Amino acid sequence: MSPALTGPPRPGGDSRKRVRPAPRACHDEAVNAPSAVTTPATTRRGSNLPRVGDYNQVVVLEAIRRNVEGLSRVEVAALTGLSPQTVSNICRRLLETGLVEEAGKRGVGPGKPRTLLRLAPRGRFAVGVHLDPALMTFVVLDLVGRPVARSVRPLRPGLGPEQVLGEVAQEVAALVAASGVDPDRIVGLGVAAPGPVDATTGTLMRPPNLPGWDRVAVRDVLADATGLSVLLDKDVVAAVVAELWAGAVGGPGSAVFFYIGTGVGAGLVLHGEVHRGTSGNAGEMGHLITGPDGPPCSCGQRGCIGEVCSPRTVVETARRRGIAGLDAPDRTGPGSPAREDADHRDVVGDALGRLCAVAAQGDPDALELLEDMAVRFAKAAADVVNLLDIDQVVFGGPLWEHLAPVFLRVVPELVRSSAVATPIHPITVRGTSVGADVAAVGAACLVLDQAFSPRSATLLVTH
Template identity: 40%
Template sequence: MLRGSNLLRLADYNQAVILDLIRREPGASRTDLQRTSGLASQTISNITRRLIDAEMIRESAPSDAVRGRPSIPLTVNGDGAFAVGVHVDPARLTILLLDAAGEVRHRQQLRTPQATNPDEMTALIAVSTGRLIRESGIDRDRVLGLGIAVPGPLDVLTGVVLDPPQLPMWRDVRLRADLHDATGMPVLLDKDVTASATAELRKSAASDFLFLYLGSGVGASVVTQGQVLRGASNNIGEIGDILVDPTAEDLGWSGRRGGLAAACVPEALVIQAVQAGLMPLPDLTDYLAIDDACTALCELAAGGDAAASAILDRAARRVAVGIGVLVNFIDVPRVVLGGPTWNRLSGAFLPVLEDAVRHELVVSRETFTVVGSAVGEQLAAQGAAELVMDHFLAPRASVLVMD
């Protein structure tokens, strides 16, 4: 049994409220906590003493008090608890260790082994997780659990990966239970877009935005009034079939012709590059080969190749049509893009997207913005770890973890 998680699971509700307030407002004093929580000062004293003794929070140097007792800022002790975050994209596998203060301590990105069955993947994640924890030198007993973000569709309640189009060997995989057996840790399974939006919400000041995920696939999530929408079946964001160009070329591809996936996922971009004579056809059953070919296409465009640039420019304009559909529907003032493919596409997409989306909007928006993620490429893994932290440390625990 893990000491850290036991400590926190036995914690009472008020303790969770106080810890959560300190997590969200680092530097809050006991007086601040009393005001925001409504709890009695003696209760605050007792709880903060317990949390300090458990090494979950610590006192910083007091600020100069204007009058009366100095106000001592309380902050979360990063070493007090940890969570592992994993993100399985068909081409990239990310594993990281997040501390209770929200800092990524260690991070590892691998190329996702191809033609791998779920059992091999589970074993790889378990071994990599063990090594990450060992190499980081942290107290393993303080690791609360492992969060894993994967492409949908999922059955989050039972922890099962249903039939993601991009993981053809993964059908009805009990990934949460399997990873629990392989690691001995509590495991939380969630969709890549939901985990990504969660991480973005933590790092960004914005409370209403559309998040667009670009990886081996394309997906979306919505944050409204500071809440991540996850959908009634936790499968928000299947947007690949949205028609964005009725005149689009035939890619001879499984996705919908003229759809958003055909406009921007690496496989479709690579097929377009092949059709333009820019490169030979890679093995389309190998997401690593596709990923490498996509990288090559982006490098050609960055180097000034007109045909490569035209492909990415057209992709950006098609993506803008899709974003327009979503923004017109859900009414948000901000769009954030991220995911494993985003860093490679941003150079071609960012100069085009905002104006092109604006052109699609029915309601004119003076402050409308399109930006890249504030978190970076590991955001789905980081979000999965944040969801684990929330499960154990926030007062309203989700019911999505098995242990």
């Protein structure tokens, strides 16, 4: 294994390695600005005009991004509080760099119609990959967050990290080529992986779900292999960012997004900002105890949600109880390519999907199992809601579509009746519309977010 793959994390390193100096002024400014998430809350400095200028450019871009129908320069000035001259200068730069485009004219009152500006969807792109233990998912998103290309590849258990990351780099190049996107317009590559990660150094520590990946410098290896700027984040952090972009969570309050896939985890948006925690590993909730019974967990307790509500445990319990219809018909012969693909699909997830179908057809045992799962998630959700005073609970992830009917019948009432803040503010419980690719999409959104979103900390130099 090469030193680059196994090097120790470098404290204080930038969270993003820039390998290829990009010639885009706006992008450079945004990347060089400190992010709100990693800025230490030490003594803050006053603001100086050059920085305000950079910040205002991102603020203008954000105002335009939020108004998909298009905004006139006058409207941008009104929304941002900036002077018409400042807005005019910034918009000229944004047009020149291809981030913004003209979107027709709108007449208001007796004056001449005003030219509308909107985000140029094909002005920039970002690539996202989700290193799920079963399946790697790749997406290319345009600047407004729409997928323009997608692929999946099995993460073959026999391969070491170096080989897997080599395959990732190959697949990224192949997907970009197939998408027809100008490679020069790709802002970067976001990688979502199971934790623990060291987001500061872009290192994957020793994730229980990826055996053999011990202190792998994913960011640096992929930056060298792809020539792209790379960031690494934990899968649930990436997933909740996708939810934020899709509008499933957000607003002034606080939200928890429960990801249900191969594992279960929580993504947190607190007061409108993604909460990463000290090292980017927030969202571990597997050992929240949901009740006295359940199979023994590795921690020595019973009833830990990560154990008792894992798709694997639920499917095993269903099999043990003799619930029929969980296994897929075997349509492939041994050794055939189709069989190999099937081996690397999410077999457990598929079985859980069939369990949900059996329950929907009225099987009382299947229904009881799923209701128990929902009650336990409601308990964990209530714990998180009470600890953080959260007003939005969202469920999602690749298995959500199957679980939604039972969960949405059971969970909302239980959460509301357990939340101490119920008399003060509404608590919404709902499912997301972002599908199985949520973590890969989120990884790409993180790249766009880091490059183009305003953060108040860009005004504040820390030292």
